[in-house]
Amino acid sequence: MSDWQRLDPRVLLIGPVEAARQLVVPAVIAMVGIGSQQPRALLLLTPLFVIGAVVLGVIPWLTTRFRIEDERLLVHTGLLNRKQLTAPIERVRSVDLEATVLHRLLSLRKVLVGTGVDDGRIELDSLSVAQAQDLRERLLGSRPAAVPATAEDGLDASSVGLHESTALPAAPAPVVLARLDPRWARFAPFSLARLAVVAGLVGAIWQFDLPVEETGQDVWNWAVQASIWLVGIGLALGLISLWCVGSALSYLVSWWDLRLAREHGNLTLTRGLFTTTSTTVEEDRIRGVELQEPVLLRMVRGAELKSLVTGLDEGVYPVLPQCPVAFARDVGSQVLDDGGAGLSAPLAQHGRFARRRGHVRAQWMTTGWLLPLAVAGVLVDVIGAGWAVVAVLAGAGLGVLVGEMSYAHLGHALTGTHLVVGRGALTRIRTVLARRGVIGWTMRQSLFQRRHDLVTLTATTAAGNEFVALRDVDRAIAVALIREVSPTLGRWDLAAAVSSRR
Amino acid sequence: MSTLPEPRHRVSEQAVRMWRMTAWLSTAVSLIVIAGLYLFLPWWSWWAWVIAALVLIADVAYALLSPCLRYRVHRWEVTDEAVYARTGWLNVEVAIAPLSRVQTVDVEQGAIMRLYGLASVTVTTASSAGSISIDGLDAATAREVVAHLTTVTAASEGDAT
Numbered sequence: 001m002s003d004w005q006r007l008d009p010r011v012l013l014i015g016p017v018e019a020a021r022q023l024v025v026p027a028v029i030a031m032v033g034i035g036s037q038q039p040r041a042l043l044l045l046t047p048l049f050v051i052g053a054v055v056l057g058v059i060p061w062l063t064t065r066f067r068i069e070d071e072r073l074l075v076h077t078g079l080l081n082r083k084q085l086t087a088p089i090e091r092v093r094s095v096d097l098e099a100t101v102l103h104r105l106l107s108l109r110k111v112l113v114g115t116g117v118d119d120g121r122i123e124l125d126s127l128s129v130a131q132a133q134d135l136r137e138r139l140l141g142s143r144p145a146a147v148p149a150t151a152e153d154g155l156d157a158s159s160v161g162l163h164e165s166t167a168l169p170a171a172p173a174p175v176v177l178a179r180l181d182p183r184w185a186r187f188a189p190f191s192l193a194r195l196a197v198v199a200g201l202v203g204a205i206w207q208f209d210l211p212v213e214e215t216g217q218d219v220w221n222w223a224v225q226a227s228i229w230l231v232g233i234g235l236a237l238g239l240i241s242l243w244c245v246g247s248a249l250s251y252l253v254s255w256w257d258l259r260l261a262r263e264h265g266n267l268t269l270t271r272g273l274f275t276t277t278s279t280t281v282e283e284d285r286i287r288g289v290e291l292q293e294p295v296l297l298r299m300v301r302g303a304e305l306k307s308l309v310t311g312l313d314e315g316v317y318p319v320l321p322q323c324p325v326a327f328a329r330d331v332g333s334q335v336l337d338d339g340g341a342g343l344s345a346p347l348a349q350h351g352r353f354a355r356r357r358g359h360v361r362a363q364w365m366t367t368g369w370l371l372p373l374a375v376a377g378v379l380v381d382v383i384g385a386g387w388a389v390v391a392v393l394a395g396a397g398l399g400v401l402v403g404e405m406s407y408a409h410l411g412h413a414l415t416g417t418h419l420v421v422g423r424g425a426l427t428r429i430r431t432v433l434a435r436r437g438v439i440g441w442t443m444r445q446s447l448f449q450r451r452h453d454l455v456t457l458t459a460t461t462a463a464g465n466e467f468v469a470l471r472d473v474d475r476a477i478a479v480a481l482i483r484e485v486s487p488t489l490g491r492w493d494l495a496a497a498v499s500s501r502r
Numbered sequence: 503m504s505t506l507p508e509p510r511h512r513v514s515e516q517a518v519r520m521w522r523m524t525a526w527l528s529t530a531v532s533l534i535v536i537a538g539l540y541l542f543l544p545w546w547s548w549w550a551w552v553i554a555a556l557v558l559i560a561d562v563a564y565a566l567l568s569p570c571l572r573y574r575v576h577r578w579e580v581t582d583e584a585v586y587a588r589t590g591w592l593n594v595e596v597a598i599a600p601l602s603r604v605q606t607v608d609v610e611q612g613a614i615m616r617l618y619g620l621a622s623v624t625v626t627t628a629s630s631a632g633s634i635s636i637d638g639l640d641a642a643t644a645r646e647v648v649a650h651l652t653t654v655t656a657a658s659e660g661d662a663t
Contacts, residue, residue: 310628439599439600439603439627439628439629439632440597440598440599440600440603440627440629440632440634441597441598442595442596442597442598442631442632443595443596444593444594444595444596445593445595446593447592447593450594458631460627460629460631460632461628461629462627462628462629466629466630466631466632467629467631467632482598486598486600488583488584488600489583489584489598489600
């Protein structure tokens with residue numbers, strides 16, 4: 001691919017439509033403003049708007065060129081502000097192919113190239129499917145093939161082994177790790193993260209429901225006449241069933257046709273019913289996985305799986321939607337390639353002091369908020385003393401439950417290749433982080449932890465949220481973990497100091 | 503009762519003087535602010551005196567105690583393998599960054615630091631949670647540390663993630 005390539009000509013159809021969509025709001029405002037005074041101007045403005053949209057839509061096709069040269073991806077773009085983007089191929093960390101419904105009708109794909117720079121990815125909107133896949137192959141898949149080329153050039157005897165190993169058939173069959181089972185949509189109502197999406201949808205529908213004044217009055221009169229309780233129960237049932245159906249639908253729309261596959265050293269995730277997304281990440285960039293079981297999902301034995309990746313915009317990258325926990329474990333183990341050790345290892349718990357601290361932490365809500373509020377409420381006579389006591393006791397009871405859960409979820413384990421950290425109170429989270437992905441440590445000891453010689457050990461990493469914290473672990477155990485995972489650091493007590501001592 | 507493992511070096515003794523000076527400066531600023539409020543606010547009641555007194559007492563206590571405490575608890579060490587730093591008195595924190603994972607080494611010398619011949623060294627890794635800074639180093643030591651760090655980290659391969 002040494003010649004300059006252009007975007008696919010079919011983008012000429014999409015470009016104006018998208019440009020028109022961006023222009024439509026200012027254009028309508030302008031037309032209403034001008035048209036109300038000089039109606040004849042509209043005759044002039046409408047064609048202007050159409051022409052403007054067409055021109056704006058065509059510019060990207062005219063001005064964007066890209067090529068691969070000297071192991072670099074070069075992209076030239078822009079009309080007035082010419083931009084020349086260069087990305088060394090070895091720095092390319094992810095390639096996403098996206099398609100809206102419009103793109104799919106024309107078999108086009110938008111290509112997003114992530115290079116590990118935090119701000120932004122290189123965007124090519126759009127290429128034909130074949131062109132896009134070819135580009136992705138060249139950016140990510142060609143890496144092993146590049147080795148024999150240099151080996152031949154260098155005539156290095158020691159690189160012959162490399163040559164042989166990479167001269168294997170170019171495209172081994174992709175291994176499919178997961179596909180969507182539509183029955184998993186049953187887990188969707190138990191994941192509240194989707195609540196915001198569905199609530200927004202309901203809100204949007206609500207706005208179209210215009211005759212609020214009269215029907216609202218009627219409904220109110222009727223509700224007052226009927227039993228309040230009955231209406232309340234009916235409303236709750238209605239909302240719950242709406243929630244169940246809505247969340248399941250939204251789940252299916254975003255995860256339809258899910259396919260997680262491993263293909264020459266890359267992990268590719270494809271999904272989506274209307275807008276399809278295909279994300280490809282180099283497996284070398286994956287530093288571990290995280291299994292999350294929010295409390296509601298845990299009751300129905302569901303879980304979510306994320307992977308921890310370096311060099312992506314957001315380091316936590318979803319691998320599986322809400323699905324059966326056993327399946328998530330299975331896929332996670334394949335992603336980790338550790339034979340299931342990390343996700344099934346029993347966790348070493350942190351002992352009775354850690355438990356006590358978990359309980360104390362869980363009671364902060366009760367002692368810090370509920371108790372003062374209840375006392376104040378009784379003093380100014382808003383609630384009765386009996387109810388205040390009940391509220392405080394209920395809060396304390398809930399706190400006991402949360403404290404106990406946070407202790408049960410807390411723990412750690414060390415497998416041959418990974419550090420395993422369990423944490424979370426309501427959500428049970430198990431993070432499995434590759435030992436080689438740990439790029440530093442901090443040990444923090446608060447005044448209260450000092451009494452029992454507990455520390456909070458944090459492993460820092462370039463992937464995911466950039467750190468994994470292990471709470472309330474015995475200091476000796478923490479030091480042992482550091483020494484085991486980062487053996488070169490073990491000498492810190494007797495280390496030869498390099499700089500002059502003052 | 504044992505504490506966390508201790509890095510070997512203390513920071514420069516000059517740092518104590520600098521910390522003391524900046525602490526007194528901030529006490530002076532508090533005093534000026536309080537005086538300004540007293541002069542220009544239309545009302546001033548007994549509890550305003552209480553708040554002002556508490557602020558000043560806290561400031562003075564900080565200026566008297568914190569420089570020595572900081573000097574006692576701040577420790578650092580750079581070996582061929584890693585950078586270590588310990589900070590904090592009530593909440594102690596030890597940070598460790600293996601040199602093979604260090605991405606940048608910065609030296610900073612503000613105006614006040616220059617007055618006392620001090621500098622601070624900040625070492626960052628690919629994790630935003632993993633940067634280590636050592637405040638109150640003697641400027642010459644800081645230069646030595648940076649020279650050592652840059653030679654060692656330049657020798658390590660990969661992108662340190």
